[in-house]
Structure formats: C-alpha cells, structure tokens
Amino acid sequence: MAHKRSTSEPTFILSPLCSTYDKYNYNKIHKPMPTPKEPMSTPKPNNIYRFHSFGHPGCPATFSGAFRDNMREFLAHWAQSLANQIEGNPTGLAHLALSQETLILLYVIEEDVRGSPWPHCDHCRCVGWSHHLVSRRRYHFIIVASDQSLCVLHSSTHLLHCLIHCNGFGHLLSLNGRENGSKHLFGHHSMGLWDRICSMLCTRKVTVEDTARKHSMELRLLHSAAYAHPWFSQWGYSFCHGSFCITELRYSMAVKILNQLPLAMLDPQHQDAHLHRIIGKYKTICNSTISTLGQLLRAMLLLNACLPWQKANAAPTMNGSQLVTPSKCMLKKLDNNKVEVRDRARKHIGETGLLDFVLMSLNNCTVGPHLIRRTINRKTKVLEYSLSLVSTELDYCDGEAATKTRKSKSGDHPQNQIQVGRSEVMRDLEYVYKRVLEGGLGGEVVEAARRVVLDTKHLTKEWPISDDDGKLRFMVRMVVEEAGMFSHATTPPELVVLSLHASVGDLRAEAERTLHDTYCVMEGFRDGAAIPRQSGIGMGVWVRGKGAERGAASLKYEGGAKEWRVECECGARDDDGERMVACDLCEVWQHTRCLCIPDAEEVAHLFFCDRRAALS
Template sequence: MTQVNLSGFKKRKRGGRAFGFKAFCKPGYPVDFNGLFHQNINTLLELGSPETNLCSGMQSWSFQLELHRQPSVHISLFIIEEPTEASSHSHCNHCVYIFLKVIVDYSSGWGHHMICNKKFHFVVPSKETATATPASLSHEGNSRGSDATTAALKSNLIELHGHLMHGVLHMSGFGHLLCINGVEKSSELAGHEIMDLWDRICTGLRARPLYSGTRMKVSLTDIARKKSMDLKLIHGVAYGEPWFSRWGYRFGRGSFGVTQPMYQKAIQAIQGIPLCLLVHQLGSSNHEIPIILHRYQMMSSNSLFTLGHLFHFMLELKTHLPQESSMASDNTSIVLDTACRWSPKRVEMAARVIVDALRKAEHRWVSRQEVRDAARVYIGDTGLLDFVLKSLGNHIVGNYTVRRRVNPVTKVLEYCLEDISCTFPNQDNLSHIDPWGQRMKLQLMKDIFYLYKYILNEQSPAALITKIFTAIPVAARIILDTKHLIKDYGGELCPNIGENLMVLCTIWLRDNIGTNEGIMKALPPYEVIILPAYATVEDLKKEVQRFFREMYWGLRSFIVESIIGLNTKDSDLILKLVQVQSQFVVKGRIVEKGINIDEIYECGINNHIIDCLCGANEDDGERMISCDICDVWQHTRCVRIANDEDVPHVFLCSSCEHDIAHLPSLP
C-alpha cells in the first residue's frame, strides 16, 4: 500500500492554533460540549484545520497538540469523516464481533444497530505511517509538485496500520478503539498517555441524557503487549482486571466460547496459587524462582502468600520507579513539570542537599519544616526547596527511598530515608552513570518476564505432573481469549435545551405491502429529539423523520406514519403528552424500493452456521474454516489448523467425519 506522507504535520502550520495535549477535550477545553454527540463532533471540527488529499477525497481536519513548550514539540491528530456512501466497507465488523444474541436489550445489540450515514476516524500517525514524501508541500502552502506527488497524496490514511492511535466513532455515538502504540513504536508518548487522550475525546463528546438508554459505548480488542508479554495476563493476575480497566473498559465478550464467569474463575485460579507450593514444586528444577520470590518477600512490608500477591506487588513497585525516558541522574524519579522554572541541574542539587540532611537524621522521621531549615543553609531559593520536597515523596534518590507521611498525632508532614542499597545481592559500587533506580527497574522487568515465561507461559514437564499446575495453561488461555472489552461512557450530561422540549424516540418499520407486521430485527436506540416548547404531534413526526434520515444510511427514504400507543391528532401539543410519556415509538416505512431490510444493519446478511467444538455459535472475529459437506464453520485453532499451510484441500467437521465413517462400505 502506498504510504501517506504526513511529515509536514510535525511542524505547526504558520499561524495555526496549537492545543495543549494534556488538556485537549477536558471540560471547557477547547470549548464546552453541551450538545448531543453528533452536535459535539461538529463543534470540535469547526476548530480544526481543514486538510485535503489525506483519504481519497474524504473531509479531514487536523489538530496540532502541544506536548512541550520548551523545546516546542507537537503531534498531529487527524479527524476524518467517512460517509457510508464513500466507504469500501459499509458494514462494521467490530460491531458484529461485540454483539451477543443473548442480549435482548435493544440498546445493547451492536450488530443490530443500523448503519449510520457517517463515522469519524481519530488518527495520530506514527513515524512509519507518516513517511517523508513531497506531500508536505501541500501542507506548507507550496502548490508545486508533479502528478506523481498528487497521486501519492490520495492514499487512504485510515487504511494504514501501525498508527499511534486509531479510533472510530459512529454518528450514533458508538465506537471502537482500533489501536494504540506507545514507546515501542518510537513514540514520544507512552501508551497510557495516548490512551488518556482517547478517553478524554470520548468523554468530552458523549453527552447523552442518563435516562435515554442510548449511552455512548466504545469497544476495543485487547492485544496489548509489553516486551513480548501479554498485558491482559499480567494485569489479570496482579489486579483481577485487564490493563485497560484503569480507563473503565470491562469484559465485553470472549472468543472461543469464553464467558464472563469462565474469565473470572480463570483469574481467581491463577491468583490463588500459593507461593510456598511454587517453591516446593519448582525449586528443585528451577533455582531462579525461589531467589526471585525471596527477593520480593524481603522488600514487601506485607507477607506475599499467593502468585496474585506477588505480581501485584511487583507491578506496584514498577510504578514507583523511574521511567525509561528520565534516567539521567540520581534524582531520576523526580518528575519535572514542563513549566518548571528551575533547570534539572538545580533540582538535582536541591535533591542531594535534602537527602544529605535526612541522612544526618539517622533514619528517624523529620518534620518538613526541619528538613527545609537544614537545606536552606545551602539552598537559598525557598521556592525550589518547596518544589523538590513536594516531588520527592516516596521516590528513589540514589541508594535511598525518600519516605513521606502525615504524622497521625501532630498532623505534620514528615520525611525519612530508607536505605535500599542492600535490597539486591551483588549491587555494590553504585555509580552516577548507572543509577540504582535504573538498575532496579531493569532487574524488576527481568524478574517479571522470567515468572511470566516459566509459570504463566511455559510450564516444565515436572510441574505439569501436579494437578494445580495443569490448570495454569488452561486458565491462562481463557484470559488470553478474553479480548473484546467495552466501556459505557454513561450519560450524566444532558444537552442544553433551554425552554425547549426533549423527548426520546425510536422507530418501528413495517413492510411496504401495507400490513402492520413489523419487519425489523430490533428497535434502534432511543434518540433525543429537541422540539420547540409549543410543538405539535405533527412537528414531532417531521423532526423524527428528518433526524432518522440524517442519522441512518438505510432510512434515507423513511416516512413517518403514526406514533404507537397514542390516539392523538396532529394538532395536539406535545407538551401535554410529555407529562404522561416522554418515550415514543414512531411507526413508519421505507419508500425506496429494492432495499433489503437486512442490509441496513451492521450485521448484514449472515447465513453462516457456526457450531464450534469450543461452544461458540457466533462470529467472534477469530479465524474459521467451513466444512465442505455441511457448511458449518469452526475455529481453525479448535480443529488444530495452525496456519495456511495446514489447511486441507477438503475439510470435514467431526460430525461429518463420524457419519462418513459409519456409512456401509460399497461392494
């Protein structure tokens, strides 16, 4: 695929507006989003810079997000509006995979959502997807270029893989996070920072009433990895939840027939494995595991009894150690604000003075004022001292951890030093070139990977003899097969309607023959309809007809006929009806001929019969193969087909094989 050139976007447009990265889409920034989703997205796009030639003629906007002011560093966020008419794939597979037939709530079945007229892509390109070509000329205002350059500009940005972030939101407010990539993609941002950006965008744009039942929901497929380790397995054992749970993403559905109770039991099974049993069973064949367990038992202030306790402590310890990008000196764990007016050298000097003052206290707790007074002998800038004292709490400086607490009696802030140079064996002669915090983090990551590999991922034959260890591969597989997560963004915010009326409406389609029999798979989610204070029933019908035509691709010729359950005249005021019922089901039909009703839903026409050995009876997005006799689809993994080379010329499911084996032989 031709690469899209975005190199010109690394620099701000001359005179263009830059938005703060960490504040983007927070409440009130860059604007207040007080409307419904489709209104809020239009409000946001008005602030962007229109772009051309990014996605085959689709409308696009760019936002310059400022990471640092000194030196000036920006990243580009692109929003691409993809009309269904211009899309190569009108149906959304992500909606299909997250859909469960067992859900009977009409507002929950994603596969039974109607196809929207538009969806919006949010893309932060990586260096690989923003390769340098002459396309930057267009961005910089230079119109010179060859026909080849123009052709290169028309590549489709949303079809490229490997972006730092790519999410899509349907016009109805439902969406999917397709990918995030952090430092391992040579990004200046960590994965959690990019995830924060996505979460702020979704939170800022959602704005649906709490009682509407049509809250904004976003799905993702959890394949996050860190240094070749699956994060959902590591975090599942440590916290009982996936890594994405810190942003509110929870179990949506599992692949290969995995259910939520199976997922919870798998996590509990691994979390509850006693460490003493691990040492007893593995200590004789693997001498490194007892050393690792003893190392962190000594460091923890609480006893570590189970594998869940151990992983929880190790990951919590990791959060208190310096990040890889800031390991330059002894005070590496002090996080400098980009607006900090002191140089790193002065901050480092102040930290050393404070640690020396605490060292003289001989491990006793010292009040903040006492530490500050002792340090002022060498550092006259009290503002600098206050900044460093605030930043040092429970962080590592050199061979010490600076502890901070509030005295339970005096309620005064106190500090104390904890010598951690003897925590690890063979860690003598610590130098400024290789600070202890960095070495400790490297050792910690090495230990986590070792436990992941030899306990969670690869069990020795000797360990598998024990019943409790035979359950680990099964439980780990269940956790890894739980990929589809969902976040419900709630609906605490209501649109600012002033003196207008707000009602909730959905539609019920009937066939064109004239009968009253419904032909719909499910009701669409209830939508908010805003009407003037003295609107009539006729006004409501017109507004519902307009709204659903603009919202859904298959309803572009939708005609409203009546309101179910109401025996009213068109001239009656809605104000009188709202007091009795604020939710309405409007009956209507599609005038346009030749429309297949199944084609207007995200799930489309799917006549595949899925009956896999794992128990799955729905498409979960995993690789499948169909039987050449009965056309039943099954997972390739479940029938032991590892790759394309192993696919047989004729595949028979186990049922058909059994039937053929019992056929009478021919004479």
C-alpha cells in the first residue's frame, strides 16, 4: 500500500489585531523532540545593540555579498560564540536592548544538513520549492520565550523561529507574542526585527504559512475581509501559491468580494436583530458611514487596537441607565486628575459611591464618540484622565491623517451614549465573523470567496539584489554534462559577487567555489566554461561542468529522493501541503478533500482511485 500522508491541523491563539499577530506559531516538520539538556548559562555580552535599530544599515554592519558569505561574516564578527552547542550545532548570540531594563537574546544556530536526521525540507516541498537542491547548511534565528532557555531547535513556544538555507531561501516558522510566553515583545516587534535581519543579510526569498487563529476565527480570513490584504503584507509578503490549484487572480477576486460586500445585502429582511444592533452601534461610535463588511470589520479591529488592556476589577453590577448621567457629567470635567474631576462632578451628582465607581469604570473605554484613557502621573502618582474623539484615534491607528472633522449624527441624547470595552468589541467581532463569514448569511458567493481565502495560506517575500557598492553581480546557473543527473530542468541561480575588474577566469573560479560551498550534490562539480546569457543588474551566466555525480546523491532535492506524481481533479500537479492519498495501483496522489473524504475520517487500508476502480 502506498504511504498515506496527512498534515495535522495546528492550533493558534493570538492577541488582538489589528496591529499585531501576537501568536503565530507553526512547525510544519513534526519531529520527536530531543531530550532537553541542562539550560545553558547566558554569557556576559560583548556588544549590546538596540532592538529597534538592529538590522538597519550599519547596525551592526553593512553587508554587500551573497547571503552565505554574509552569514559567515556576521557569525565571525558580530555574534558572540557560545561554548555550549544546541543539538551539536555551533551557536552564536546577539544581545538586543529593548529598553534599559529589558535585554532580548537572539540565538543564531548553524545546522550542518549532512549530519541532520532530517536533511530534506518539508517547508520547501509544500511551497513549490521541491526542485531546489539540498543546501549544505541551514541557519536558525531563534528568540526563546521569556521564562525558558534554548535547549532544542524546534519548539512551538519560541517567540521567533526562522530558518534560512545557505542559498538565501528560507521560511518563517514561529511567531509568538504577549499572550504566549513573551513578557515584552509583541508580534509586530518580532516581525519588524526579522524583516530588518533579512534585508541586512541580503536574503533571497522567505515564505510564511499564514494559519493563525484567534479563538475560533481564522485570522487570514478576518484580516483579508477587513483590509483586503493579509496581515503579513505590512512587511511586503504577498501571494505565493494556493492549495487546491488556487491562482493569484482567484485569490484577489475573493478578497475583493469579501472586503466590498455591501451590508445592505446581509439579512435584508432584518431577521437577525442582534447583527443590525452591532452595525448601528459602531456607526454611532465611529461617527462615520459604514456601508461594507470591510469597513465594519476594520472599524471594530481599529477600535479594539485603540483600547489598551485592562485587568478585570470586581465591581458592583449597575445597569446602563444608572451610569448615563454621571458618565455624561464626567465627560465635561475630564482632562484633569481624579481629585479635580471628582470634586467638580459632585456639584451635579451627590452620590459619592456612584462617582467613584464611574471614575474607576472609565478606564480605557469609549462613551459615545469619545475615547477615555486613564494614566498615572509618574511624578505626582495621581490618576489623570484624557479625552479624545474615537474618529481621531481610528485615523491615528490606521496611519492616516485626519483630513476633516466628522460631525456626530447621534446628537447628545443619553440613549445615544454608548460605552464599550475591549471584551465587548471582541464579542461583537466574533459574532459578525461567525454569522457572515461562516454562517452563510452572505450567500453562495461569499461562501465560495471564503473558501478561496482559507485555501491560500502560503505567502512569500523576495528581496531585490542591491547594486550600489560598485561590484559586479552575476546570477549563475549550472549545466551538468552528465546525462540524466538532474530530473528537474532548472534550479534557482546562485548570486556571485566580484570586484569591478574581475576577469572571466575569476568568475569561473568563484562560481565553482559557490556551488561547492552551497549544495551537497555539487561537491565534486568542476567548471568547464562560463556562458553569459543576459546583461544588467545580476547578469545571468550559465556555467557548464561535470563531476556532480560525486556529491551526495541522496541529498539532491529538497523534496526528497522519491518523485511524487500528483494528478488531482482540482488541477493540482504538485504537493501543496494538504492532506493527500495515493492510489495503491497507479500511485497517483490526490487530495482527500477532492475525493470527498473528511479530514476526521481515516483512509481505507487499500485505496483505489476512480479510474482504477472503473477498470477493475
């Protein structure tokens, strides 16, 4: 019977959007965890770099070579070498100061692929890079959880875990934030650091699988519907490829449908009164026209981001009508400290207990169109309140300047004053998500668009080749003279950097050295000729040679030594990481979903596809 492959569903718990994916972790290669060793002691730092500037030009250095050479230079000069190795791999450490009191440890581990029990990369296989040659080294960039020490490479608790092959192609594997092990870093902090590191070291291309969840919501679906693009697009990540043969055009159309869905099309008979109350509530709070699903979700996410976290305090239960008058009175007295606000409000409201309760309840919340923040003065240690319009705060959070003053349509009547907190916003957000995006309220078109977005998980970012240092850059491809040595027609070219006055002989020698140093199977390759193919930045060159058969034949392609034949009715012709099954006669792989086999259902011990079943 052919081997049955399946991908288990990972679990994700994220902190609130819109500014962060605070819990994004995924480890595609399910490996048995090695027995943890004694935690290594952290050495005294030789150099400390600022967290928010690390990776910028000149911090710690400016690199202009290929990624493989830049990594050697970085580890040799800018990372502190540790005496203890992680799983037998050399380890470097960079100390990053987040503040005067907080130091973040960035571990950089160099893994020798030939000594690894998992030399092939499942991540490359699932994003369409099965034809990449196996690199000799892999580099892991890891920030461990605040209360842990680095003992193993692969762990879902790492705050940041990124893997880059020495050819410059890599994967973002894990990203965790404040809710899951981090005391100081939000998800966007770690993503910003990772993006700067990739730019600094001249990384070629990086992928990420966006399967993050919060509660019961798929965040790639929620964020695409709200903003018309995935969360990772803030750092330049875009469509890589979709599962089940989803194309970029289908994905773009699906996102547009969800983002621009008119609210008037949802429940025109007003059968869902709660949904219409939610829509009316956020129209009143934001003092703006909300006419599409994208505008509604966006307003809720931005408002959620504007409301800081607050701890739950035990307080007496009071209904809204009891709080309307004192809250309205408080709004006119704010922008002062607690004592002044309390004394002025007592002229209109005599009940001191009610005033104190309202003062404590008005912490980081909205009342009508106003956003109320409460802070402690560092000098006087007295509570102080500030007042601003929600519409202004939303413009600020969205990165847009407020170009005009929005006028309230709700008036100043007590029944129009709406007070919401973070928990209520999240409940409303979940209700709209489940009712519209999952509950079928939008009809068949919305359901089809939803399915397309959920089937598009793989995103990628490619960094351009810099050419501002007066050096020559060539993209070198190899032509192997041994017939049948490689089954795939092309592999990604390798970047070779030479001085401005280098000769053709220098190019051939450097190309040969590059191929030896980068790929396991090219250890015996000998160059015979260099043939230019194109001009300009990163000029293309073909290098002809032989001797590749002397390398490690079992470490040829990242996708493994065995050829997979995929012919699914959805149109897929390559492995996309989804659950598949192979026919025991023809050995052709197909998606179990396309065969109407539920994910929770086991595949039969003997499986025959429809074509073979018809013949038999």
